[in-house]
Amino acid sequence: MRSRSAPDHAALELLYDLFFVAAIVVLTFGYSHDPTIANLAWITLVFTLIWVVWVATSLVLNILGSDSALIRALVIAQILLLIAAVTAADGVYSHTLATGPLCSATLLGLAGIYWEAQRIRPEFKSFSTPRIWACVLAAPVFAFPFYSDSLYLVFWLLGLVILISPALRPHPFDSLGIDTKKLAERLGIFTAIVLGESFVKIALTATDSKLDGLVLECLLATLVIVLSIWWLYFTNISQDGESTGRTTHRFWILAHLPLHFGITGIAVAATMVILPEVSHNADGNSTWTLVLSVAIVLVALAVLKLIANEPNSRLAGAVFLAAAAVALGIGLISASQDYFDSRLAMIFMACLMFVTVLSDYLLRTSPKATVTR
Amino acid sequence: MSSSFSQQSGPFTIAGLVGAPGPVALELFYDLIFVASVVVLSDSYSHHPTATNLVWLIAVFVVIWLIWMQTSLLFNLDRQQNNMMRILVLGQMLLIVLLSVAAADDLESHSILVGPLLGLTLLLLVAMLAVSARATPEMASYTSIRIRFCVIGAVLLACSPLFGDNGYLVFWPIACVLVLTPSLRPDPLGGRSITTHHLVERFGAFTVIMLGETFVKTALTATESDMAGLSVVSLLANFVIVFAIWWLYFSNAPSVGPTAGRGGHNTWMLTHFPLHLSIVGVAVGASLATNTFGENLPASATLYLSVPLLGVLLGLVVLELLSGQPHSTRVAGVFLLAAAAIPIAVIVTVKLSSNELRSVSVALAAVMVAAIFGSNSLRRRAGADAIA
Numbered sequence: 001m002r003s004r005s006a007p008d009h010a011a012l013e014l015l016y017d018l019f020f021v022a023a024i025v026v027l028t029f030g031y032s033h034d035p036t037i038a039n040l041a042w043i044t045l046v047f048t049l050i051w052v053v054w055v056a057t058s059l060v061l062n063i064l065g066s067d068s069a070l071i072r073a074l075v076i077a078q079i080l081l082l083i084a085a086v087t088a089a090d091g092v093y094s095h096t097l098a099t100g101p102l103c104s105a106t107l108l109g110l111a112g113i114y115w116e117a118q119r120i121r122p123e124f125k126s127f128s129t130p131r132i133w134a135c136v137l138a139a140p141v142f143a144f145p146f147y148s149d150s151l152y153l154v155f156w157l158l159g160l161v162i163l164i165s166p167a168l169r170p171h172p173f174d175s176l177g178i179d180t181k182k183l184a185e186r187l188g189i190f191t192a193i194v195l196g197e198s199f200v201k202i203a204l205t206a207t208d209s210k211l212d213g214l215v216l217e218c219l220l221a222t223l224v225i226v227l228s229i230w231w232l233y234f235t236n237i238s239q240d241g242e243s244t245g246r247t248t249h250r251f252w253i254l255a256h257l258p259l260h261f262g263i264t265g266i267a268v269a270a271t272m273v274i275l276p277e278v279s280h281n282a283d284g285n286s287t288w289t290l291v292l293s294v295a296i297v298l299v300a301l302a303v304l305k306l307i308a309n310e311p312n313s314r315l316a317g318a319v320f321l322a323a324a325a326v327a328l329g330i331g332l333i334s335a336s337q338d339y340f341d342s343r344l345a346m347i348f349m350a351c352l353m354f355v356t357v358l359s360d361y362l363l364r365t366s367p368k369a370t371v372t373r
Numbered sequence: 374m375s376s377s378f379s380q381q382s383g384p385f386t387i388a389g390l391v392g393a394p395g396p397v398a399l400e401l402f403y404d405l406i407f408v409a410s411v412v413v414l415s416d417s418y419s420h421h422p423t424a425t426n427l428v429w430l431i432a433v434f435v436v437i438w439l440i441w442m443q444t445s446l447l448f449n450l451d452r453q454q455n456n457m458m459r460i461l462v463l464g465q466m467l468l469i470v471l472l473s474v475a476a477a478d479d480l481e482s483h484s485i486l487v488g489p490l491l492g493l494t495l496l497l498l499v500a501m502l503a504v505s506a507r508a509t510p511e512m513a514s515y516t517s518i519r520i521r522f523c524v525i526g527a528v529l530l531a532c533s534p535l536f537g538d539n540g541y542l543v544f545w546p547i548a549c550v551l552v553l554t555p556s557l558r559p560d561p562l563g564g565r566s567i568t569t570h571h572l573v574e575r576f577g578a579f580t581v582i583m584l585g586e587t588f589v590k591t592a593l594t595a596t597e598s599d600m601a602g603l604s605v606v607s608l609l610a611n612f613v614i615v616f617a618i619w620w621l622y623f624s625n626a627p628s629v630g631p632t633a634g635r636g637g638h639n640t641w642m643l644t645h646f647p648l649h650l651s652i653v654g655v656a657v658g659a660s661l662a663t664n665t666f667g668e669n670l671p672a673s674a675t676l677y678l679s680v681p682l683l684g685v686l687l688g689l690v691v692l693e694l695l696s697g698q699p700h701s702t703r704v705a706g707v708f709l710l711a712a713a714a715i716p717i718a719v720i721v722t723v724k725l726s727s728n729e730l731r732s733v734s735v736a737l738a739a740v741m742v743a744a745i746f747g748s749n750s751l752r753r754r755a756g757a758d759a760i761a
Contacts (some may be wrong), residue, residue: 007623015619018585026592080612087592192398196405199470200589203413206474223467234398
């Protein structure tokens with residue numbers, strides 16, 4: 001038995017992950033109800049910003065291995081700012097007014113985390129100093145609330161490039177003592193939460209109608225797609241996390257961005273297909289949102305598999321890429337054939353994902369793979 | 374949480390290298406789906422907060438929670454999950470999503486579908502118990518009695534719609550008692566021993582997921598209105614309340630867990646039921662307080678937030694006492710004081726303020742922060758005494 005006066009950092013990390021994913025889910029409701037290109041661009045930018053902040057904070061906590069009272073306070077402040085930012089994201093034309101400054105404050109909080117980390121571990125300085133500068137420089141870009149309707153796209157993109165730029169510098173992660181297993185675990189938990197929250201989104205949309213008024217086969221097909229992604233990810237992720245090496249590290253982490261974005265896209269598409277009257281959009285729009293999201297997820301899984309560099313990686317990666325190609329093919333057929341609507345596309349996607357799971361399973365359990373292992 | 378995940382069955386258990394996801398990935402996903410279904414259920418109540426809907430919500434929550442608890446207990450006692458077990462768990466998740474969507478419909482129609490869906494979910498638990506007994510013969514004494522009771526419970530749940538809209542009020546409690554009965558025997562685990570740290574971890578994960586979903590619920594309700602129309606003060610106060618619950622729970626419960634013995638484990642597990650139900654209630658109250666439509670609610674609406682918070686604090690009192698630490702009585706005393714301060718804060722705020730719900734959420738946030746400071750100072754002092 002042991003006693004302590006504050007929750008341990010693992011409990012904080014799980015709460016942090018949950019709030020970040022929840023913020024993403026809340027954000028996507030805007031696009032589900034108004035699926036326009038302008039909203040898509042907005043969601044993509046805010047999603048990427050949130051994701052980068054999450055990865056950066058997780059990396060710092062990983063390298064430190066523990067936290068201090070100040071880091072804890074800054075992480076909690078980050079959660080609070082995030083809540084306010086996503087709640088403020090009302091519409092694409094008004095949201096930059098409040099969300100921009102709130103995102104900016106989040107970046108300044110991240111700079112504070114880096115600063116405190118290098119105070120605790122001085123050898124961390126070469127890693128954190130350029131990142132502190134990146135956060136400080138990117139913050140005003142997001143803070144300025146008076147961009148015109150589309151000009152913010154350019155400036156926010158610039159802000160993101162500034163923010164990410166330190167990660168492009170050559171810096172060996174190994175020298176920082178990063179715990180790759182822990183990092184893999186954090187990304188795994190984050191992925192599981194994204195998948196779980198997609199259920200929340202779909203089920204909450206479904207409650208707008210009675211069960212007998214829903215397209216039940218689409219609801220079931222969505223569940224099959226989400227469960228398949230869960231199965232494929234957790235079956236194929238390496239036990240030791242990513243392979244060592246700076247470039248591989250970077251690609252391995254970055255491959256999760258399209259994966260998480262794709263899963264969120266599937267949840268958005270599912271709400272559009274299950275209850276089309278809620279989103280007021282064209283059927284083709286739902287189909288393409290679904291098809292592209294599934295393809296993105298499959299490509300991301302293929303990249304993760306290839307980076308894992310296991311004996312069956314190439315073959316499994318090829319299966320995932322082939323499935324992505326089939327998904328896009330289904331999208332093209334759907335665009336040219338009137339009878340092929342979004343509901344049919346949803347069922348085809350579920351079948352495709354199921355077949356992919358089955359193929360992957362057969363590959364892993366084949367006698368040749370077993371002998372190699 | 375994640376740090377102790379890695380202590381169980383190898384250095385890292387999120388991944389599976391046997392052609393299927395590992396147990397931790399499955400359990401985390403399972404918890405997420407169950408909590409998601411509770412959020413969906415409570416969303417229906419938020420929009421129609423009537424006494425009938427409240428009873429319905431609690432009834433569905435009880436059954437779902439018991440199924441979750443029994444499944445978690447099975448995973449705890451039998452860590453060998455084969456593909457059949459995984460498929461059954463995934464099937465349970467599918468049914469839970471369906472029944473939460475069905476349960477959110479109006480009372481007249483939902484009882485027709487929800488009862489049978491719950492019965493089916495319980496039958497999948499029966500199948501899991503059978504698979505476990507077949508794969509691990511030592512589990513037979515644990516599973517056989519549960520299989521019998523759960524089958525009868527499932528039939529009762531499934532048949533409840535045949536007896537009208539209110540049939541569930543009679544049949545569901547009997548089914549719940551049947552599901553719980555095997556745990557009340559002198560040897561509830563059939564000679565098996567529970568892995569305490571895993572049990573504590575599962576309940577901790579479920580609690581933190583519930584708290585996270587509270588935010589989803591509040592934020593989603595908030596997005597129904599423009600930022601200008603929201604009560605930002607309430608949003609902040611509710612964040613403080615949720616965060617305070619998280620702090621109070623995780624400062625003690627996961628590190629200490631239940632005291633050993635059948636009574637300790639059972640009481641510890643069952644105490645989480647009112648705690649989780651109260652957290653759902655806090656989410657409902659918080660979403661009402663955050664939106665401007667809260668201003669039009671009667672003064673009694675303050676109960677939506679204060680009563681669940683009272684439930685949370687009382688749950689924490691029991692958990693603290695069960696931990697059996699030297700300073701537990703004093704910390705529990707602090708929680709009891711905070712619980713006693715809640716009705717006083719509500720009465721004073723309602724008398725003084727024009728916007729009751731918003732002011733109450735601020736007053737309750739202050740009470741929770743005081744509880745954190747009080748309990749922390751006691752724990753620190755106890756720690757210093759122990760070192761001395």
